[in-house]
Amino acid sequence: xxxxxxxPARRLLAEPVAATxxxxxxxxxxxxxxxxxxxxxMLAAKSVRAxxxxxxxxxxxxxxxxxxxxxxxxxxxxxRDIHQNPELGNQENRTSGLVAAHLRNLGYEVRDKVxxxxxxxxxxxxxxxxxxxxxxxxxxxxxxxxxxxxxxxSRAKTTWDGQEVSVMHACGHDCHTAILxxxxxxxxxxxxxLRGTIKLIFxxxxxxxxxxxxxxARRMLDEGAFADxxxxxxxxxxxxxxxxxxxxxxxxxxxxxxxxxxRITVQGRQTHGARPxxxxxxxxxxxxxxxxxxxxxxRQVDVGEPSVLTVGQFHSGNRNNIIPDRAELNGTLRTYGExxxxxxxxxxxxxxxxxxxxxxxxxxxxxEPNGYPSxxxxxxxxxxxxxxxxxxxxxxxxxxxxxxxxxxxxxxxxRAVPGFFFNVGISTPGDGLRNAAPNHSxxxxxxxxxxxxxxxxxxxxxxxxxxxxxPA
Numbered sequence: 001x002x003x004x005x006x007x008p009a010r011r012l013l014a015e016p017v018a019a020t021x022x023x024x025x026x027x028x029x030x031x032x033x034x035x036x037x038x039x040x041x042m043l044a045a046k047s048v049r050a051x052x053x054x055x056x057x058x059x060x061x062x063x064x065x066x067x068x069x070x071x072x073x074x075x076x077x078x079x080r081d082i083h084q085n086p087e088l089g090n091q092e093n094r095t096s097g098l099v100a101a102h103l104r105n106l107g108y109e110v111r112d113k114v115x116x117x118x119x120x121x122x123x124x125x126x127x128x129x130x131x132x133x134x135x136x137x138x139x140x141x142x143x144x145x146x147x148x149x150x151x152x153x154s155r156a157k158t159t160w161d162g163q164e165v166s167v168m169h170a171c172g173h174d175c176h177t178a179i180l181x182x183x184x185x186x187x188x189x190x191x192x193x194l195r196g197t198i199k200l201i202f203x204x205x206x207x208x209x210x211x212x213x214x215x216x217a218r219r220m221l222d223e224g225a226f227a228d229x230x231x232x233x234x235x236x237x238x239x240x241x242x243x244x245x246x247x248x249x250x251x252x253x254x255x256x257x258x259x260x261x262x263r264i265t266v267q268g269r270q271t272h273g274a275r276p277x278x279x280x281x282x283x284x285x286x287x288x289x290x291x292x293x294x295x296x297x298x299r300q301v302d303v304g305e306p307s308v309l310t311v312g313q314f315h316s317g318n319r320n321n322i323i324p325d326r327a328e329l330n331g332t333l334r335t336y337g338e339x340x341x342x343x344x345x346x347x348x349x350x351x352x353x354x355x356x357x358x359x360x361x362x363x364x365x366x367x368e369p370n371g372y373p374s375x376x377x378x379x380x381x382x383x384x385x386x387x388x389x390x391x392x393x394x395x396x397x398x399x400x401x402x403x404x405x406x407x408x409x410x411x412x413x414x415r416a417v418p419g420f421f422f423n424v425g426i427s428t429p430g431d432g433l434r435n436a437a438p439n440h441s442x443x444x445x446x447x448x449x450x451x452x453x454x455x456x457x458x459x460x461x462x463x464x465x466x467x468x469x470x471p472a
Contacts, residue, residue, distance in 0.1 A: 052398055054390040055460075067190070068452055083150075089209050091140075115219035122198070123187060123197070125198065126192045133234075133465055136201040137180035141169045141207075172240075173206065175239045186455075190469075213370060234413045239451075239454065241427045242436070248457050250382060250399075251400055252378075257306075257308075258334065264289060264365050283317065309334075312330060345367060372409045397425075427447055427450075
């Protein structure tokens with residue numbers, strides 16, 4: 001747990017706006033597999049109640065809340081439609097088309113096909129001068145076969161990295177897209193009271209792409225997503241099964257880890273399974289490498305700073321009686337600091353090469369170029385926006401989250417401009433929370449009553465950051 005985790009944020013006393021009551025959020029919640037980019041899981045962690053008073057209420061907040069309540073049924077319908085028709089990274093053509101048509105009907109200036117299937121849309125407020133604020137939602141699903149019995153469950157299949165796979169919104173990006181579609185409509189309805197400019201980013205390929213392909217947030221920025229006009233800040237959210245309906249979670253500073261994928265190729269010498277001494281067994285060499293890599297975290301770095309090194313795939317051979325000539329290992333590295341990240345990368349390479357050499361084999365280590373840096377909430381912006389979330393979630397519902405070891409390519413956006421990223425609870429309180437399947441599970445479910453808290457949180461944050469609804 002980070003040293004400042006239990007430190008109360010500065011209290012700002014004000015009146016809260018009457019809000020839809022939370023469905024009994026508990027005092028504790030597990031942040032389980034929030035957004036595990038590259039389809040890899042996050043370390044479950046406990047949240048604590050945040051000591052933040054609600055921000056001052058204005059009539060504009062109440063108007064936004066009323067509009068959010070009115071659009072909630074359509075937001076849920078959009079989410080179900082997208083859930084039933086999921087698409088993997090850079091394949092989000094149907095989803096992107098649905099969103100683009102919606103935004104154009106609302107009067108947004110829409111640029112499509114950014115980073116293959118992404119969208120950038122602009123709405124200029126009529127309430128006076130103000131900042132440019134970007135709001136981001138990711139659209140892609142995962143290669144997961146759904147195991148939830150829903151009338152709108154996914155039965156989709158597609159090709160991914162040369163293989164036929166099932167497709168499911170197992171991480172909640174269908175919710176993110178529907179929430180931002182709803183926010184777009186509410187903001188357009190209140191355009192005359194909006195100060196500044198709203199920039200919407202509907203992003204593909206957040207879960208990364210195979211074989212090192214560069215995509216998602218990084219490619220959107222390379223293709224000018226933050227240009228003309230450049231945002232002063234960027235906001236994003238993520239639904240998580242580890243928080244109950246009505247809860248919103250946040251933290252200043254490091255909020256998600258970096259993610260780097262590595263591939264180790266062990267070259268041995270093929271022989272008959274009954275004559276191992278006549279060759280070099282790459283499976284045994286690979287197994288020794290896996291074991292040796294575990295000593296990096298346990299014996300070579302300060303465990304006070306969290307990091308994780310996981311070998312998640314081990315492929316070799318095609319018959320029981322043949323020792324093959326090569327083995328391939330794939331894994332992920334998760335860290336918070338760049339120094340730790342570079343050190344572990346170096347040690348993975350050194351250990352792999354030297355273990356293989358000592359066993360008369362060779363090992364080649366490749367780090368994929370499409371890794372994600374750690375995502376960090378701007379501390380000043382986080383302190384400024386936390387009272388907005390407190391107004392929506394209430395004293396019981398606002399949670400201060402520990403850092404998790406999932407990754408999130410929102411990190412590229414929040415490194416370009418100050419960023420604020422928060423979590424939205426979508427698990428049924430009580431037994432529903434305790435038994436909730438994590439994000440990325442084939443049994444991942446969304447209690448849709450939680451979505452309106454994400455929508456209201458985003459709308460209140462926009463209103464407060466831009467100063468909208470105040471006299472010009």
